[in-house]
Amino acid sequence: MTMLEVRAVSHQYGLKQVLDHVTFSVEKGELFGIVGPNGSGKTTLLKLISKELPLVSGEITISGQPLSALSAKQWARMAAVLPQTAETAYGYTVKETVALGRYAHQRGLFPTWTKEDEAAVQEALAAVGLIDKIDEPLERLSGGERQRAYLARALAQEPQLLLLDEPTNHMDISGQVRLLDRLVEAARSRGLTVVAVFHDMNVASLYCDRVIVLKEGKTAALGAPADVMTPALLQEVFAAPVVRQAHPAAAKPVFSFVPKGKEESPAAGLRLSFLDDAAVLAARKPLRVLSSALIGAGFQWATHFVNRQVGLDYDCRDAEEDMHRYLEQRGFLPERTVGMMTAVDVRDAVWVQEEGEAFLVAVMATAGVGNAIDAARSWQHKPFAVKPGTINMVVVIDGRLTDAAFVQAVMTATEAKAKALADRSVCDPETGTVATGTSTDSLAVAATQTGRTFAYAGTATELGRAIGRLVYEAVTEALDRYKRRRGRP
């Protein structure tokens, strides 16, 4: 059943065309988002639906009835609005505020407060979790609670259609999530249809079944967020670079704007230094890192890469927590640091770099092969206690890498490492075959995300070639240093 139908709606403020033949329909029970940058006409569209602005051109129907045929009261029995910020009326209690939602249901010059009115108000207050604040004056509530009180007022109208105008605009992140979760729950349990204006694409993507994307009053896209909210479209609509990624927990896309930064090469700002028990690579600006390190695994922005040396007898059980503490004690921000461990003497760290055409690759590696293992035959090993990783690598690239390039860089680096081990005839002592690595190797691929863009970093690409050669060089040299130190008593 179609709850709301908007047909060829246009609107002008003076000579300015703010809406141009916008057409869409919303089914009963849908959560529909109106998305677009400031001035795209989304609030105007909502105001036309809520009769705040006169409909001049086009047609809007609610449950099949045209807006013009509905009186203010009839409209308010079918639809309710949760505004962006409501003016606070001083002195009104929560209950008096919510009771206003019953206005459209009351009849006569001096209507009485019926049982149905009271039940609707109580139920609405329960739905938003404000029952215990019922007699509290509105101005004593926090911003989020106040917005919930207005949501309760809208619910008390017992509408079929709920209109939201950036309902969480002035709320902190936890308030936003709480309000939207309550809202979705209340809407679903009542079979409410929700039409919401969102300026935050991520909120729209997470909560909406379908969205309309407006650009300068025109429909730029209409459909499910995952289908229509493509980076190309959003980039065009918002006139700013947008990156789309998967949400970590929900099967929905999330979007990030890319701020325009100053184009400078921070690779020159890389500095390798040594503490008594760690090799520290520091960058002047945060680098985007994909790593398997103990601290800062996964995708991360980091300024420091700490390769910490621990004894062979190091107890690995609380390694992550211990490393966290270690970093804090040494004055590193754990949130901004990639932390690795090794049993190798960190003074043997190898540092090589190569300047390509308009890019630069640098590799830091430490290597020890006490746990050397052949990945293809590791199933023959007995389960064993994990010891500190012994081949640790940090690959820094001055350039802009796509996610694919990051993963390919990891592959390229890993393959080059395996080859270095093979060429130095490092063997898996258990199986007697050539080792491909050690059991706890760490790798971090870091990129400045400025300058030239690399879509790929496979072995056939210019970048991949540089990574492969440098990793091979660095690991080989690190193995040699390890051997030399081991050779010395």
Add this chain to the structure above:
Amino acid sequence: MPKGSRNLPKPFTRMCSSKTLMYALAVTTAVLSLLVGISTGSLSIPFSSIIGILAAEWFGVPLPSDIPADWVPIVMAIRLPRVALAFLVGASLAMAGAAFQGLLKNALADPYTLGVSSGASVGAVLVIFLGWQWPLFGTFTLPVVSILFGMATLAAVLAFTRAVERQLSVETIILAGIIFGAFFSALISLMIALTGEELRQIISWLMGSVAMRGWKYSGLLLPFFLIGAVVLIANARELNAFAFGEAAALHVGVDVTRRKVIILTAAALLTGAAVSVSGTIGFVGLVVPHMVRLVCGPNYRVLLPLSLLYGGAFLVLADVAARTIIEPRELPIGVITSLIGAPLFAVLFFRKTRRKMG
């Protein structure tokens, strides 16, 4: 206590919560003020005698023998009409003020600040100045012209505001009211300058008085008062909705434009009628609803009836003060209300602004 809540000063929360108690208190205050009003004067009449006289006159109970017979005309013909008029005028102004404040979403608005009473004054002064007596209206000419002028002023203020900006913002309405008020003051001054023998009449009318008007004026005011009061109280829920802003009122189903016109018209009717029978008596419409709001909360279902009762009581007592402070001479009642009202206004404004700034 919720996070982020502030400890508001006590007066901004409600001190009474029981409606029955609030109404009982207001009715008692109103009745007492009426008794004080009738009792006070060059000849002091005890409450018991007043009740005896009223019982005799209205219900045919025999007049108690200890009450001198010549007290009856003093109570019935002089004091009661005066007190009744004061009560009706005070009640009208307070209700009109409450309505203006609610509709304009500004607790500091009143008929006076919006220029409605200035407009009504111009009408009244014009009638005196020209000595008008329209055949169809007779003695109703002055209040009718006054009311028409009051409403025309309101329409002009709103039209001017709309011409300045479409949103009809409170600041602009008040500014427009000040402009019109200043212009009307000039018109009144012009008529005073040009007038001859009506000067005294105009001046004393302007300063506001409920003295020596008899029952006639109360009779003139009563129908307007009843219509205005009933219409406003019937629109209490709409006023509550307007307190949350026009958009919110629309969202809950209020026919905004129609209700706005109805409420403004009713309030202008009350103002114009009150001004026409008593002159411009300032600050009643501002201070009384505000004080009631502080004590009983902003809900118009309670605020309007209580403003009626307290507004009436306030003006009756102000009139008592006006005629007793420099006995046997009388002060203009408008002077008394302004002397009390202006400082109160200042205090309320101070507190309101401070509260806004947290």
